[in-house]
Amino acid sequence: MRFLDQTKLPAREEIVETSDYRIIAEAIKRLAIRGAPLIGIAAAYGVALAAFHCAEQNAKRINDCLEKVIATLAGTRPTAVNLFWALERQRAVVSRVGADSLPILRQSLVDEAIAIHREDAEMCEAIGKHGSEILPHAATILTHCNAGALATGGIGTALGVIRMAWEMKKLKHVYVDETRPLLQGSRLTAWELQQLDIPYTLLPDNAAAFLMQRGLVSAVVVGADRVAHNGDVANKVGTYGLAIAARHHRIPFYVAAPVSTIDFAITRGSEIPIEQRRSEELTEFNGVSVAPPGVEVYSPAFDVTPHDLITAMITNASVVWNPNAESMAVLKSKLAQASTGR
Amino acid sequence: MRFLDQTKLPAREEIVETSDYRIIAEAIKRLAIRGAPLIGIAAAYGVALAAFHCAEQNAKRINDCLEKVIATLAGTRPTAVNLFWALERQRAVVSRVGADSLPILRQSLVDEAIAIHREDAEMCEAIGKHGSEILPHAATILTHCNAGALATGGIGTALGVIRMAWEMKKLKHVYVDETRPLLQGSRLTAWELQQLDIPYTLLPDNAAAFLMQRGLVSAVVVGADRVAHNGDVANKVGTYGLAIAARHHRIPFYVAAPVSTIDFAITRGSEIPIEQRRSEELTEFNGVSVAPPGVEVYSPAFDVTPHDLITAMITNASVVWNPNAESMAVLKSKLAQASTGR
Numbered sequence: 187m188r189f190l191d192q193t194k195l196p197a198r199e200e201i202v203e204t205s206d207y208r209i210i211a212e213a214i215k216r217l218a219i220r221g222a223p224l225i226g227i228a229a230a231y232g233v234a235l236a237a238f239h240c241a242e243q244n245a246k247r248i249n250d251c252l253e254k255v256i257a258t259l260a261g262t263r264p265t266a267v268n269l270f271w272a273l274e275r276q277r278a279v280v281s282r283v284g285a286d287s288l289p290i291l292r293q294s295l296v297d298e299a300i301a302i303h304r305e306d307a308e309m310c311e312a313i314g315k316h317g318s319e320i321l322p323h324a325a326t327i328l329t330h331c332n333a334g335a336l337a338t339g340g341i342g343t344a345l346g347v348i349r350m351a352w353e354m355k356k357l358k359h360v361y362v363d364e365t366r367p368l369l370q371g372s373r374l375t376a377w378e379l380q381q382l383d384i385p386y387t388l389l390p391d392n393a394a395a396f397l398m399q400r401g402l403v404s405a406v407v408v409g410a411d412r413v414a415h416n417g418d419v420a421n422k423v424g425t426y427g428l429a430i431a432a433r434h435h436r437i438p439f440y441v442a443a444p445v446s447t448i449d450f451a452i453t454r455g456s457e458i459p460i461e462q463r464r465s466e467e468l469t470e471f472n473g474v475s476v477a478p479p480g481v482e483v484y485s486p487a488f489d490v491t492p493h494d495l496i497t498a499m500i501t502n503a504s505v506v507w508n509p510n511a512e513s514m515a516v517l518k519s520k521l522a523q524a525s526t527g528r
Numbered sequence: 529m530r531f532l533d534q535t536k537l538p539a540r541e542e543i544v545e546t547s548d549y550r551i552i553a554e555a556i557k558r559l560a561i562r563g564a565p566l567i568g569i570a571a572a573y574g575v576a577l578a579a580f581h582c583a584e585q586n587a588k589r590i591n592d593c594l595e596k597v598i599a600t601l602a603g604t605r606p607t608a609v610n611l612f613w614a615l616e617r618q619r620a621v622v623s624r625v626g627a628d629s630l631p632i633l634r635q636s637l638v639d640e641a642i643a644i645h646r647e648d649a650e651m652c653e654a655i656g657k658h659g660s661e662i663l664p665h666a667a668t669i670l671t672h673c674n675a676g677a678l679a680t681g682g683i684g685t686a687l688g689v690i691r692m693a694w695e696m697k698k699l700k701h702v703y704v705d706e707t708r709p710l711l712q713g714s715r716l717t718a719w720e721l722q723q724l725d726i727p728y729t730l731l732p733d734n735a736a737a738f739l740m741q742r743g744l745v746s747a748v749v750v751g752a753d754r755v756a757h758n759g760d761v762a763n764k765v766g767t768y769g770l771a772i773a774a775r776h777h778r779i780p781f782y783v784a785a786p787v788s789t790i791d792f793a794i795t796r797g798s799e800i801p802i803e804q805r806r807s808e809e810l811t812e813f814n815g816v817s818v819a820p821p822g823v824e825v826y827s828p829a830f831d832v833t834p835h836d837l838i839t840a841m842i843t844n845a846s847v848v849w850n851p852n853a854e855s856m857a858v859l860k861s862k863l864a865q866a867s868t869g870r
Contacts, residue, residue: 196817196818196819196820197817361826363734364708364810364819365734366706366708366732366733366734367732369818369819372810372811372818372819372823373818373819376819376820376823377820380820380823386823386824387824387825387826388807388810388811388819388823388824388825388826389810389825389826389827390708390709390733390765390766390810390827391708391732391733391734392705392707392708392733392734392765392766392769393765393766393826393827393828393831394769395768395769395772395831396765396768396769396828396831396832397826399768399831399832423732423734423735423738424732424734424735426737426738426741427734427736427737427738427769427773430737430772430773430776431769431772431773433776434772434775434776465730468706468714468730468731468732469714469730471813471814471816472813472814472816474813474814475538475539476538476711476714476715477538477706477711477714477715477718477730478538478718478719478722481714481718481722481728481730482728482729482730483729483730483731484703484729484730484731484735484739485731485732485735486735486738489735489737489738489741490738490741
């Protein structure tokens with residue numbers, strides 16, 4: 187597997203090549219690989235790669251070995267549901283194919299990882315199409331964190347919408363929150379937009395409300411790390427404050443996410459586990475201390491935006507306006523029908 | 529004049545000693561001296577020091593020389609009104625005392641600077657007293673930027689309130705926004721609270737809304753750089769977003785400021801000039817680039833919070849509940865009476 191080490195951007199485009207799932211697990215943990223959909227894809231490849239290193243001789247032991255791999259990958263980050271969803275798909279492959287023939291199992295796991303990867307690219311395209319259609323003309327879009335090609339297997343979710351709107355000549359400008367503490371906006375989204383030649387402006391997260399007050403934002407579009415059954419959304423910390431500010435200014439607030447990000451098993455957002463990040467991410471920069479020693483830090487990686495602040499959920503299947511338990515249930519049964527029909 | 533270079537905190541407590549007003553002007557510009565009240569105090573001392581270096585022989589030339597000094601100091605930063613207010617007081621001293629006797633003028637300017645400094649310390653005490661009285665018991669206070677001893681001539685405005693509440697055993701905990709881009713929360717407020725042994729937690733600005741959602745904030749207390757006649761407040765960028773989030777969660781939002789920060793000549797907040805900061809403050813850290821080269825940046829130093837989001841304005845004269853053009857006019861006439869009575 188080859189992946190771009192995103193911690194090195196924008197200074198260096200460093201590609202890591204590995205066949206060791208532990209390198210992948212560690213890359214997910216330290217955010218070298220990040221973004222809910224991409225974490226799922228990388229974890230799926232991780233299981234497939236591990237099967238090639240699995241030298242056990244009987245089916246039971248091969249199963250145990252792969253279970254250990256899945257547990258390690260599942261333990262990397264707690265919030266994005268795509269990780270668990272992708273690992274569940276690989277676990278289902280192991281049950282279905284069985285471990286009697288290791289070469290067949292290996293190929294099946296590789297095929298499934300590639301399928302997850304391809305499906306994600308298709309979901310991004312569909313999200314981009316649905317989202318760009320509902321944006322106004324000459325749109326000025328504010329986005330937070332990075333929900334672009336770097337975070338997915340395709341053109342991105344929120345950035346997929348932005349990119350398609352740009353291609354349709356509906357987009358005027360993008361405003362990018364720098365996204366503290368790890369600066370995914372400054373480092374990653376800015377880098378992607380620059381590659382795409384889409385005009386953008388970078389701002390500190392705390393200037394977003396003032397930008398709205400000045401009438402410069404026609405819509406907010408963000409990604410998601412996990413969506414609950416009632417439409418509540420866990421996404422990069424700062425999303426919730428943006429949603430409140432958007433509501434205050436009567437600006438539409440859109441969440442763009444593939445259906446793989448929806449966790450129908452979770453009733454509401456408050457049940458989503460929220461990862462806490464290390465205090466050093468806030469108190470140090472490149473080893474230079476910017477806070478007194480020993481300071482206590484509150485640094486959740488994500489926050490939860492209640493569904494009633496969300497204008498629409500832009501999924502690959504459809505646009506869910508006013509997401510709530512009812513409208514999300516409609517989406518759920520639509521997905522169940524589609525999967526039965528397949 | 530001796531001042532602490534605040535850009536070096538928290539790593540080093542570096543004192544600068546100077547009798548050159550240009551060093552003071554430059555220190556204000558680069559935020560080595562910062563905080564609306566402190567800028568005013570420093571500028572007043574700057575004019576006094578300049579008079580000692582003024583070697584002109586006649587009153588007209590001395591006047592011209594001091595006018596040049598005042599213009600230089602006034603040109604350092606545009607938003608905080610205390611700067612212009614303090615310079616106006618020194619200008620009034622020059623008119624009143626005249627420049628016929630340079631020794632008398634020098635002493636008068638020094639006396640006025642000391643008076644401005646002392647009055648500010650008294651105003652902080654009064655603000656602290658008024659503010660701590662209205663806080664609930666076991667208060668958990670969220671603050672933004674630094675409105676402490678470092679920003680004033682006394683115990684601070686917002687931090688003065690916090691400090692007095694702590695002494696009255698009404699305070700449980702302080703939450704400190706790191707305050708991008710220049711990290712006045714991490715570097716300065718955290719440093720002050722540590723010195724005072726007041727328990728606090730640091731957070732990224734964009735986590736404040738989530739903290740409120742979790743019920744951890746009983747009130748927000750911030751300072752101000754300029755208050756308009758109608759009660760609109762210019763303060764460090766991010767204040768407006770906090771005020772919206774506080775309103776959304778029905779959390780009281782207090783602005784603590786001396787009356788010297790009120791600009792009755794300005795009708796509403798939209799007329800307050802807002803300083804834009806250099807893009808490098810956002811795109812670089814200690815010379816390391818964290819964004820692609822050439823990126824366009826929106827980095828206002830301040831934002832404007834409309835008065836209707838402010839629960840009360842805590843001034844040294846009184847607490848103005850529901851600040852608006854009428855309630856502020858009452859404060860104005862009260863101040864005019866007090867000044868006539870003096």
